[in-house]
Amino acid sequence: MKFSDYKYERPIYEEVKKEFISIIDNINNSCTYEEQKENIKNLNILRNNVETMATLSSIRHSINTLDEFYEKEREYWDEYSPLYEELNSLFYKSVINSKFKDNIAKDFGKQFIDIADYSLKSFSSEIIKDLQEENKLCSKYTKLLASAKIDFEGEERNLSGMGKFMSSTDRDVRIKASNAYYNFFKENEEQFDDIFDQLVKIRTTIAKKLNFDSFVELGYIRMMRTDYNAEMVKNFRSQVLKYIVPVASKLYKRQEERLGLDKLTYVDEGFEFLSGNATPKGSSEYIMESGKKMYSELSKETKEFFDFMMENELMDLVTKKGKAAGGYCTYIPNYKAPFIFSNFNQTSDDIDVLTHEAGHAFQLYMSTWIDMPEINFPTFESCEIHSMSMEFITWPWMDLFFKEDTEKYKFIHLGSAIKFIPYGIVVDEFQHYIYENPNMTKEERKNIWRELEKKYLPHKNYEGCDFLEKGTWWFKQGHIFKNPFYYIDYTLAQICSLQFWKKIREDKENGWKDYLDICKVGGTKSFLEIVKIGNLISPFEDGCVESVIGTIENWLDNVDDKSL
Numbered sequence: 001m002k003f004s005d006y007k008y009e010r011p012i013y014e015e016v017k018k019e020f021i022s023i024i025d026n027i028n029n030s031c032t033y034e035e036q037k038e039n040i041k042n043l044n045i046l047r048n049n050v051e052t053m054a055t056l057s058s059i060r061h062s063i064n065t066l067d068e069f070y071e072k073e074r075e076y077w078d079e080y081s082p083l084y085e086e087l088n089s090l091f092y093k094s095v096i097n098s099k100f101k102d103n104i105a106k107d108f109g110k111q112f113i114d115i116a117d118y119s120l121k122s123f124s125s126e127i128i129k130d131l132q133e134e135n136k137l138c139s140k141y142t143k144l145l146a147s148a149k150i151d152f153e154g155e156e157r158n159l160s161g162m163g164k165f166m167s168s169t170d171r172d173v174r175i176k177a178s179n180a181y182y183n184f185f186k187e188n189e190e191q192f193d194d195i196f197d198q199l200v201k202i203r204t205t206i207a208k209k210l211n212f213d214s215f216v217e218l219g220y221i222r223m224m225r226t227d228y229n230a231e232m233v234k235n236f237r238s239q240v241l242k243y244i245v246p247v248a249s250k251l252y253k254r255q256e257e258r259l260g261l262d263k264l265t266y267v268d269e270g271f272e273f274l275s276g277n278a279t280p281k282g283s284s285e286y287i288m289e290s291g292k293k294m295y296s297e298l299s300k301e302t303k304e305f306f307d308f309m310m311e312n313e314l315m316d317l318v319t320k321k322g323k324a325a326g327g328y329c330t331y332i333p334n335y336k337a338p339f340i341f342s343n344f345n346q347t348s349d350d351i352d353v354l355t356h357e358a359g360h361a362f363q364l365y366m367s368t369w370i371d372m373p374e375i376n377f378p379t380f381e382s383c384e385i386h387s388m389s390m391e392f393i394t395w396p397w398m399d400l401f402f403k404e405d406t407e408k409y410k411f412i413h414l415g416s417a418i419k420f421i422p423y424g425i426v427v428d429e430f431q432h433y434i435y436e437n438p439n440m441t442k443e444e445r446k447n448i449w450r451e452l453e454k455k456y457l458p459h460k461n462y463e464g465c466d467f468l469e470k471g472t473w474w475f476k477q478g479h480i481f482k483n484p485f486y487y488i489d490y491t492l493a494q495i496c497s498l499q500f501w502k503k504i505r506e507d508k509e510n511g512w513k514d515y516l517d518i519c520k521v522g523g524t525k526s527f528l529e530i531v532k533i534g535n536l537i538s539p540f541e542d543g544c545v546e547s548v549i550g551t552i553e554n555w556l557d558n559v560d561d562k563s564l
Contacts, residue, residue: 002313006335008056010073011049013080019046020087024094033100037107043091044371048333050084051373055332059316059339065146066322078139082131089123092116108372109524114226115374122210122221130206134199138482141195145325145478148184152177159184159476160319160326160343167270167277167347175464178267185475186467192475193442199481204438215435219485224379227526230432232540233488237425239545240491245456247553248419252459258562265461266468273564278348278409280401284318287344287401291354294397299512305365306358312337314361317354319343326478327353329360329387331376338364348409351401352391359390367522375523380486382530384493386519388417389500393515408564414501415556417494422456424491427477429456431485446471495539496531498548503535 023043030036054077061070095104095116105113148159155161165177185192200215207215220230256264259274271277280287288310295306309315314337327342338361342353363377363386370376377383391413399406426449433448434440440448450471453460462469479486504511518534528538537544 001335003337003339004313006056006332006337008053008060008073010057010076011053013083016046016050016084017087021090024090027091027094027098030100033103036098036100037103040104041371044373047088047091047373048371052332052334054081054084055330055339059330059332059341062324062328062341063316064322065143065324074139078135079132081135082128085123085131086125086128089120092119096120109375111226111524111526111529112372112375114526115224118221118224118226119374122218124210127206127209130202130209134202134206137195137199137202141192141478141481142324144188144191144195145476146322150180150184152180158319158321158323158325158343160323160345163345163349164347166267169271169274169276171267171271174267174271178465182465182467185472189467189472189475192472196445196481197442199484200434200438203435203484215438215484216432219431219435223485223489225381225527226379227528228540233428235542236488236492236539236545237429239539239542240421240425241456243545243549244418244421245458247549247556248422248457249459251415251419251556254561263461263463264459265463266465272412272415273408273561275564278402278405278412279346280348280350281403281405282401284344284350287350287354288315288317290397290400291358294394294400295358297397298394299516301366301516302362305362308365309338309340309358309361314338315340315342317342317344317350319345327357329357329364331364333371333373333376336368338362348402348412351398351409352413355391355394356387359387362386362390363519363522366516366519370522370524378521378523378525378530379489379527381489381492382518382523382525382527384490385496385500385530385534385536386515388490388493388497389515392497392501393504393512395501407559411556411559411561411564414552417498418552418556421491421494424487424494426452426456427474427480428485428488428491430474431480431487435484443470449474492527492539495545495548496534496536498552499536500534502548502551 020043023039023046026039027036027043030039057070057073057077061067061074064070095101095113098104101113145159150157150159150162152162152165159181162177162181165173166181168174168177203215203218207213207218210218212218216230252264252269255268255272259268259271261268282290292306292310295302297303317340323343325343327340329338329340331338340357340361342350342357344350344353360383363383367376395410398409402409429452430449434445448471450469453471453473474480477487500511500515503514514534518530521530521533525533531538537547539545
């Protein structure tokens with residue numbers, strides 16, 4: 001069945017609530033585990049239906065934020081999702097208090113029990129109005145980004161549509177495009193500041209009501225970090241500062257020399273070569289056909305998966321008017337269907353998003369056997385292993401997309417992975433500062449951001465842009481607004497994906513087997529358990545970063561980048 005045929009029907013909350021409570025009573029009064037398990041199955045049918053409708057509404061609204069029907073549905077879900085969450089908390093209480101809890105753990109995994117426990121810790125009916133307000137503020141941020149109408153080169157463009165101009169071979173075009181892009185944020189600075197300020201305050205209020213000292217601890221619990229903590233993350237940040245920042249700085253220096261610049265500035269960061277960045281050598285249709293060939297040759301599992309995605313039109317990839325910014329993969333449980341959303345902009349990002357989001361979607365496709373909605377996806381840092389590793393696993397097929405630019409693409413891709421990690425660390429450490437000190441002024445927050453850039457991104461040069469110099473780059477980083485503490489996940493996963501890059505090169509067969517194994521378990525395992533299943537070194541373990549950075553630096557050093 002094609003995505004356009006998937007039926008959306010707004011659930012009637014009172015009816016769902018009545019049925020939900022009835023099934024919960026059956027779960028609590030079950031005399032045997034077999035009876036309780038059957039009742040849990042019935043509840044999951046109801047919960048998956050609600051989840052399906054919420055997801056369909058969200059997808060269709062992001063495809064066209066101007067659609068009045070789905071704009072109204074977004075408002076409904078902003079208001080009612082905390083109420084559905086309240087119902088779910090009844091289920092979590094039943095699980096945690098069940099006399100058959102050991103049996104539940106055996107069937108659904110200890111990770112599910114931990115998620116139920118963490119969900120209870122992060123929710124109370126007392127915070128429903130606060131959660132509704134948080135949702136509305138996040139939607140306000142999304143709508144503000146989507147409202148961008150930038151007149152450039154004779155056309156009205158959204159933020160995503162400016163990407164190809166900001167990496168143009170013509171530096172004057174890059175400067176003009178960057179000015180136009182960041183001018184949108186400058187014109188709306190007060191709105192971005194106010195939305196974020198309100199989000200920090202509402203999240204701090206929620207944390208206090210739930211008896212946490214600050215939102216930091218609650219943020220980790222919301223992210224379901226069941227087997228690591230802030231101290232372990234701090235150790236990883238130290239490894240990055242010691243081993244990765246110097247390699248990233250060297251890459252920026254090489255870029256400066258390749259471009260023949262006295263100083264590399266912010267307008268040049270996304271531009272790697274005077275001959276132009278590697279770009280796809282064909283239309284969106286060509287990219288999809290090449291993607292089909294790639295996944296048909298990678299493995300029988302990926303062929304089946306990609307055919308399913310294309311036949312059922314489960315990808316919306318091309319940027320258009322009214323479309324929300326960014327890219328994502330989500331899951332529609334009633335149809336056991338992943339869905340990929342992105343904004344193609346005729347840059348190499350189009351290929352990265354295809355392989356990245358397909359990594360998420362492939363994991364979901366391989367774990368459709370899971371009916372418990374909490375564990376379709378693993379937790380975020382584990383999810384990103386699947387996506388980021390798929391980017392590297394598909395390297396042998398990059399010539400389909402980039403042809404003569406293939407080596408250039410690989411150099412940029414691997415180099416960008418190294419450059420990204422320190423940035424991800426900035427986003428993470430910034431949020432620790434913000435939520436540990438929620439009463440900071442807007443200016444103090446910007447100062448903190450700029451200081452962290454100087455620590456982890458010493459190459460940063462905002463010459464010609466006072467707006468960014470004062471510490472506002474993060475306005476465009478949606479995770480900071482909408483998904484607090486969701487960013488270190490990318491850096492943890494990137495280190496794991498780089499381990500896959502190394503092992504696939506050394507032993508393709510076993511490397512692919514390890515990747516398949518972590519996809520098949522879905523979200524039934526915790527992050528460190530998935531790391532173990534994939535035969536990877538934990539990012540929190542001393543020596544993890546050191547174990548891959550030497551091989552990567554050697555590969556990069558052996559590329560004659562000036563000849564590309």
